[in-house]
Amino acid sequence: MLGLLFFVFVLAVFLGFELISKVPSQLHTPLMSGSNAISGITIVGALVAAGQGEGGLTVTILGTLAVVAAMINVVGGYLVTDRMLGMFRHKDGGAK
Amino acid sequence: MLSSDHPLITSLYILASVLFIVGLKMLNRAATARRGNLISGVGMLAAIVATCLLKGISFQWILLGAIVGSAIGAVASYSVKMTAMPEMVGLFNGFGGLASMLVAWAEFHKWRGLGWEAYLRTLGAGAPDSSLFTAVAAVFTAIVGAVTFSGSVVAFLKLAEWITGRPILFRGQRLLNGAIVLATLAAAAAVVVQRPTGGAAYAAFGAVMTLGLVLGVTSVIPIGGADMPVVISLLNSYSGVAAAAAGFIILNNGLIVAGSLVGASGLILTNIMCKAMNRSLANVLFSGFGAVETASSSAVQGEVKPVSVEDAYYILEAARSVVFVPGYGMAVAQAQHVVRELGQLLEKNGAEVKYCIHPVAGRMPGHMNVLLAEASVPYEQLVEPGDVNPVIDTVDVAIVIGANDVVNPAAREDRTSPLWGMPIINVDQARTCIVLKRSMRPGFAGVENPLFFKPNTRMLFGDAKASISALVAEFKSE
CATH class of the missing domain: 3.40.50.1220 (TPP-binding domain)
Incomplete structure (x- = not known):
């Protein structure tokens, strides 16, 4: 199990480096805030802690706080990225 | 409902990972960027749905947290002025780090309450046979998450000019930072050695989080406003690393893949920024560049010509x-x-x-x-x-x-x-x-x-x- 996790981890890191090699600078901000939204994936751990009820009320409360923080990251991150990208325009005035 | 190794759950996490990859790829090009962001958002939804399908999940607390968090995120993202975008992106990022730290804390508490055997069962099939591994993952997540959170908050305060944008330097600063790093590592080692048994381990875990928060503050205050592009993209990378590390605690490949993608892409962006300034990352982080008005060695020749x-x-x-x-x-x-x-x-x-x-x-x-x-x-x-x-x-x-x-x-x-x-x-x-x-x-x-x-x-x-x-x-x- 652990070997497999590390296997996935190393491959994903390499994939990340390959994906983001040549980004035009006008996309630096959207790329950053878009990937920032993805880091809100920690919501998965937060949902488990808040919803499973294992470990008592403290875990539930910590989990719920984590859900709040992660949702701010996810919702805020995706919406703000979308808002920015909606402003990028072509010469003919069409939104992209 | 479903156990964590049910094919449907696994498929949804795989789908989420694929959508994140496709979305990030599309964010590389102006013509496809907006759709890419949407696709990555669908990936996030898939991961959330998969988690909600897990057996034993009850929703009252989740809904409360999700509604509060979504409302804050939505209002903030629509009301922010474009000129205030750097601090807003930094702040969102900090909340990701905070979430990872809280997840680590919750898992630690759960483990302590249930004991290793019972905690192992909550992790589901394919759980690690070594509590050492989970302990290391938990303290690592807590440290990186805490540094991301407090570092981002300081970056936010600097960018919003609630505190000075100039580097804040004092005598012995590096020595202090070094001492904090050592203390953090010592507290982390104490947690790992004791595992979550007894009050001492809990105190040590609290110390890990506190020291991580302090470290985030002390490592960002010496960095000047003009170097913020580097700091913001580096903190972005950290939040990905924290999420990936949280994936190692709860043994979730979806977290590991998404977190590592963000960690890697953040590092690349950091590197682009450093190259554009012809400086090393170490120089940006530790030099306090621009703290003093350097008297230029060669006096500048010529006269200034104002124009109406x-x-x-x-x-x-x-x-x-x-x-x-x-x-x-x-x-x-x-x-x-x-x-x-x-x-x-x-x-x-x-x-x-x-x-x-x-x-x-x-x-x-x-x-x-x-x-x-x-x-x-x-x-x-x-x-x-x-x-x-x-x-x-x-x-x-x-x-x-x-x-x-x-x-x-x-x-x-x-x-x-x-x-x-x-x-x-x-x-x-x-x-x-x-x-x-x-x-x-x-x-x-x-x-x-x-x-x-x-x-x-x-x-x-x-x-x-x-x-x-x-x-x-x-x-x-x-």
Whole structure:
């Protein structure tokens, strides 16, 4: 199990480096805030802690706080990225 | 409902990972970026749905947290001004780090309450046979998450100018930071050795989180405003690492894949920013660049030639090609809309207009691009230094708006300059260069700029927005 996790981890890191090699600078901000939204994936751990009820009320409360923080990251991150990208325009005035 | 190794759950996490990868790939190109962001959002939804299908999940607390968090995120993202985008992105990022830290804390508490055997069962099938591994993952997540959170909050405070944007330095700072790192590691080791048994282990875990939070503050305060693009992208990378580490605690491949993608892409962006300043990451993080007004070794020769709005108008009126070089000053003055208006008037007047953007202009990667996009400048007109520098001698007028260090020819000419070797936009080689500036104060790096003393440079003093508006009025009265 652990070997497999590390296997996935190393491959994903390499994939990340390959994906983001040549980004035009006008996309630096959207790329950053878009990937920032993805880091809100920690919501998965937060949902488990808040919803499973294992470990008592403290875990539930910590989990719920984590859900709040992660949702701010996810919702805020995706919406703000979308808002920015909606402003990028072509010469003919069409939104992209 | 379903156990964590149910094929449907696994498939949904795989789907989420694939959608994140496709989305990130599409964010690389302007034409597909918006759809890419949407696809990555669908991936997030898939991961959330998969988690909610797990057996034993009850929803009252989740709903409460999700509603509160979504509302805050939505309101913040719609109300934020484009000029305040760097601090908002930084703050969102910090919340990701906070979430990871809280997840680590919750898992630690759960483990302590249930004992290892029972905790192992909650992790589901394929759980590690070693509690050492989970303990290491938990403290690592807590540290990185805490540093991301408090570091991002400090970056936010600096960018929003609630605290000074200048580097905050004091004697023995590095020594203190080193001591905090050592103390953090010692507390982490104490947790790992004891595993979650007894009060001492809990105290140690609390110490890990507290020291992580302190470390985030002390490592960001010595970094100046002009270096913020590097810090923001580095913290972005950290939040990914924290999420991936949380994946190692709860044994979730979806977290590991998404977290590592963000960690890697954040590092690449950090590297691009460092290269654009010709400095190493270590130099950015530890040097306190721009803390002191460095007395330039070679006194700058020549005299400053101020120009009136009217004279600047005559220069621009005759120009056939014009390049705007915006910097942080344009963001501060909120001048992007009048700049675009002036650009359109110049085009109507028959000039070819470009906007040349240095990668580290502003306070986050791509800051100037976002502002000009807000002002509806078509992105075909936004060019990079590599496109402009080779043909800069054919440019009639370069207009520098609130940029300083990124157009400082000392980077090319003065080996003793702190900026030496930084790739700049060679506006001093344009036929005429008009610099819009409040006063003769040096830029954030505190370095004297010989550009202002060049024979072909004209200084248009005053607020950037007011000056550009006056130029626009001159063109309109024509």
